[in-house]
Amino acid sequence: GGKIEDRFKVLYKRYEEEKHTKTEQEVWENAQTSRSKYNYGNKEVKFQQNYDLLLDNQIDYIKTQLIEGNFEEDERFERFSKADRLQDERCELPVFKQRDKLLTAIRDHKILIVEGETGSGKTTQIPQYLHEVGYTKYGKIACTQPRRVAAMSVAARVAQEMRVKLGHEIGYSIRFEDCTSETTVIKYMTDGMLLREFMMDPELSSYSVVMIDEAHERTLHTDILFGLIKDLARARNNLKVIISSATMDAEKFARYFDNAPIFGIPGRRFPVDVFYTKSPEADYIEAAVITVLQIHVTQPAGDILVFLTGQEEIESTHDILLSRTRGLGTKIPELIILPIYSNLPSEMQAKIFEPTPEGARKVVLATNIAETSVTIDGIIYVIDCGLCKETCYNPRTGMESLVIVPISKASARQRAGRAGRVAPGKCFRIYTLWSYDNELEENPVPEIQRCNLGNVVLILKSLGIEDLVHFDFLDPPASETLIRALEELYALGALNDEGQLTKLGRRMAEFPVDPKLSKCIMYSEKYSCTNEVATIAAMLSVGNSVFFRPKDKIMHADNARMSFSCRDGDHLTLFNVYSQWEEANFSSIWCRDHFIQYRSMNKARDIKEQLVDLCERVEIIVNKEPCKDIKMVIKSFCSGYFFNCARLHKSGIYKTVKNAHTVFIHPSSVMFKEMPKWVMYHELVLTSKEFMRHASIMSSQWLTELAPHYFSSQDLDDDSIKKMPKPIKLNP
Ligand code: CDP
Numbered sequence: 001g002g003k004i005e006d007r008f009k010v011l012y013k014r015y016e017e018e019k020h021t022k023t024e025q026e027v028w029e030n031a032q033t034s035r036s037k038y039n040y041g042n043k044e045v046k047f048q049q050n051y052d053l054l055l056d057n058q059i060d061y062i063k064t065q066l067i068e069g070n071f072e073e074d075e076r077f078e079r080f081s082k083a084d085r086l087q088d089e090r091c092e093l094p095v096f097k098q099r100d101k102l103l104t105a106i107r108d109h110k111i112l113i114v115e116g117e118t119g120s121g122k123t124t125q126i127p128q129y130l131h132e133v134g135y136t137k138y139g140k141i142a143c144t145q146p147r148r149v150a151a152m153s154v155a156a157r158v159a160q161e162m163r164v165k166l167g168h169e170i171g172y173s174i175r176f177e178d179c180t181s182e183t184t185v186i187k188y189m190t191d192g193m194l195l196r197e198f199m200m201d202p203e204l205s206s207y208s209v210v211m212i213d214e215a216h217e218r219t220l221h222t223d224i225l226f227g228l229i230k231d232l233a234r235a236r237n238n239l240k241v242i243i244s245s246a247t248m249d250a251e252k253f254a255r256y257f258d259n260a261p262i263f264g265i266p267g268r269r270f271p272v273d274v275f276y277t278k279s280p281e282a283d284y285i286e287a288a289v290i291t292v293l294q295i296h297v298t299q300p301a302g303d304i305l306v307f308l309t310g311q312e313e314i315e316s317t318h319d320i321l322l323s324r325t326r327g328l329g330t331k332i333p334e335l336i337i338l339p340i341y342s343n344l345p346s347e348m349q350a351k352i353f354e355p356t357p358e359g360a361r362k363v364v365l366a367t368n369i370a371e372t373s374v375t376i377d378g379i380i381y382v383i384d385c386g387l388c389k390e391t392c393y394n395p396r397t398g399m400e401s402l403v404i405v406p407i408s409k410a411s412a413r414q415r416a417g418r419a420g421r422v423a424p425g426k427c428f429r430i431y432t433l434w435s436y437d438n439e440l441e442e443n444p445v446p447e448i449q450r451c452n453l454g455n456v457v458l459i460l461k462s463l464g465i466e467d468l469v470h471f472d473f474l475d476p477p478a479s480e481t482l483i484r485a486l487e488e489l490y491a492l493g494a495l496n497d498e499g500q501l502t503k504l505g506r507r508m509a510e511f512p513v514d515p516k517l518s519k520c521i522m523y524s525e526k527y528s529c530t531n532e533v534a535t536i537a538a539m540l541s542v543g544n545s546v547f548f549r550p551k552d553k554i555m556h557a558d559n560a561r562m563s564f565s566c567r568d569g570d571h572l573t574l575f576n577v578y579s580q581w582e583e584a585n586f587s588s589i590w591c592r593d594h595f596i597q598y599r600s601m602n603k604a605r606d607i608k609e610q611l612v613d614l615c616e617r618v619e620i621i622v623n624k625e626p627c628k629d630i631k632m633v634i635k636s637f638c639s640g641y642f643f644n645c646a647r648l649h650k651s652g653i654y655k656t657v658k659n660a661h662t663v664f665i666h667p668s669s670v671m672f673k674e675m676p677k678w679v680m681y682h683e684l685v686l687t688s689k690e691f692m693r694h695a696s697i698m699s700s701q702w703l704t705e706l707a708p709h710y711f712s713s714q715d716l717d718d719d720s721i722k723k724m725p726k727p728i729k730l731n732p
């Protein structure tokens with residue numbers, strides 16, 4: 001929807017611009033000629049009279065026309081005028097001056113490390129250069145991004161620059177969304193997707209170049225790719241490998257890749273003044289808000305970038321800023337507040353790249369996504385709260401949680417650097433100099449050392465890599481974490497007691513989801529409830545963004561939500577939502593009426609379709625008829641999530657079955673008041689306490705049936721269970 005309206009905005013803007021420079025007659029003529037370019041079908045649209053009127057009255061009609069594909073010409077018209085400007089911009093990027101030298105270095109070396117300031121043009125330009133000089137004649141160019149948002153937005157940008165339609169020559173591929181075609185030559189993708197491609201074709205034979213971009217982010221998948229690519233580069237003579245990163249870690253990468261040369265792109269960087277708070281701030285959000293307002297009223301023009309930790313925090317900061325500035329009315333210049341985080345819908349993301357209007361100031365509230373992967377022009381001021389959200393995994397308990405931790409010095413420098421891209425800037429750190437010096441680590445901890453490795457181990461095993469302990473990691477994971485992953489996969493039945501992949505494990509590996517979830521899908525076949533399980537799995541992956549709770553209609557929203565409640569728990573409640581929506585023909589109006597987020601539902605629908613496709617690939621029959629015994633749906637979930645079971649103790653407190661860890665039912669759960677004796681939950685979220693999110697009633701009997709090796713009789717303290725756990729012989 002948004003895109004179409006944007007196209008109109010372009011038209012409208014052009015009209016506005018021309019209105020001042022041209023006579024009425026010229027504008028009229030221009031509109032005539034424009035009109036002759038468009039094909040509206042056989043209906044005539046009178047838009048020469050007044051563009052305003054057109055926007056108001058005829059937009060719906062034209063929208064239909066656009067959807068029916070009768071508006072092709074307009075698209076080309078918009079793209080061309082924009083692309084001309086983009087070509088000029090391309091030549092101004094720092095990497096452009098190095099174009100020839102860079103291409104020579106790539107020609108002469110198998111692996112090249114490219115290091116350059118963020119925003120110097122590595123991601124958008126290097127693949128284009130390689131395409132321009134013909135590398136794509138021999139195969140596609142892959143460019144990996146740690147973040148989905150970056151993959152999509154960069155691909156869109158490059159498509160614009162090359163004047164092609166996104167998904168044709170330039171495409172992107174992220175989990176559950178493939179926007180590429182036969183004609184695609186440059187493919188931006190998440191690092192996880194390239195890992196998947198390794199599974200389908202370990203030689204990556206359709207590629208001539210692989211660029212592992214944003215290498216400094218050191219995501220789990222990027223780290224694994226390093227090992228695989230290093231090996232592949234030795235085996236394939238016709239493959240070029242580029243490892244590109246911001247100005248961090250380049251020497252380390254070079255050493256790891258057999259002393260590959262480093263190609264530096266000299267940046268244009270202006271000095272940034274750094275300010276600290278005199279004493280620690282108790283409330284960094286409040287401090288950030290005040291700093292924004294102070295900058296806004298006292299400092300010269302220039303946009304502000306605020307680093308916060310997550311979506312909720314960004315939303316509440318947004319609200320606070322809105323209410324404070326509203327109070328000031330027209331006394332201050334306009335402050336445009338824009339959020340950016342990974343889950344933000346793409347139309348909204350695009351907004352942060354729009355130029356700030358004259359006289360106004362933009363303030364972007366961002367997670368660490370804006371640290372390196374997204375560059376916003378015009379930022380002069382940076383406010384850094386000094387924290388970020390990170391996954392943290394405890395191999396002893398097997399629990400993964402998102403926690404807020406101090407950033408590293410390297411990140412702090414990177415954040416500050418964002419203020420100096422276009423002019424000298426200022427960075428306000430909401431922490432003390434003392435804490436910078438004494439409390440921040442030098443570098444961030446790579447993800448591989450702080451997350452669950454289940455999925456990755458499954459992928460590596462299915463790539464035939466048996467010996468994980470001796471895998472060539474840039475930084476190896478803790479052996480405890482590796483062993484824990486092997487144990488988990490063993491408990492799920494994906495590995496046998498020799499540590500080899502089982503038939504089940506091989507099928508599970510096909511699914512780009514947590515092994516726990518793929519196990520559920522496999523198991524559901526037994527009870528012919530794969531359709532239900534896949535639906536719920538899809539709903540769970542859009543997670544907590546299904547229900548919509550506007551502040552002024554909380555009561556209505558909560559009532560609507562109640563109407564979906566299922567006594568068996570949140571899993572089947574989610575299923576209710578989906579199936580009622582399906583019955584309503586996937587209608588957006590239905591969603592609005594029921595306080596359900598249409599966008600999330602669409603995403604769930606997409607994911608479900610893909611899961612069903614994948615089921616077909618591994619020859620699982622997806623039931624067409626509704627499942628007869630709905631309890632079996634939960635049992636199927638239990639086949640993967642038996643790790644996540646808790647029991648209500650006499651004290652009125654839930655403890656996990658395995659480690660007797662205290663946990664609580666999330667207030668949003670339909671089980672919140674119910675308090676059944678046994679619950680299975682989808683995940684734990686840590687806020688004020690450890691909450692079980694998406695919980696359902698389960699039967700303790702299932703545990704002995706589904707995970708005989710995992711639970712000891714003590715765990716279940718039920719007299720009927722006397723079986724001893726089978727000894728585990730693992731060969732990591
Ligand atoms: O990869 P690197 O950080 O070196 O730079 P890049 O992502 O290739 O960005 C080069 C330029 O393209 C930046 O100045 C951005 O302003 C612009 N760009 C954009 O406008 N929209 C995007 N989605 C990505 C980049």
Ligand code: MG
Nearest residue numbers: 122123214373
């Ligand atoms: Mg980049």
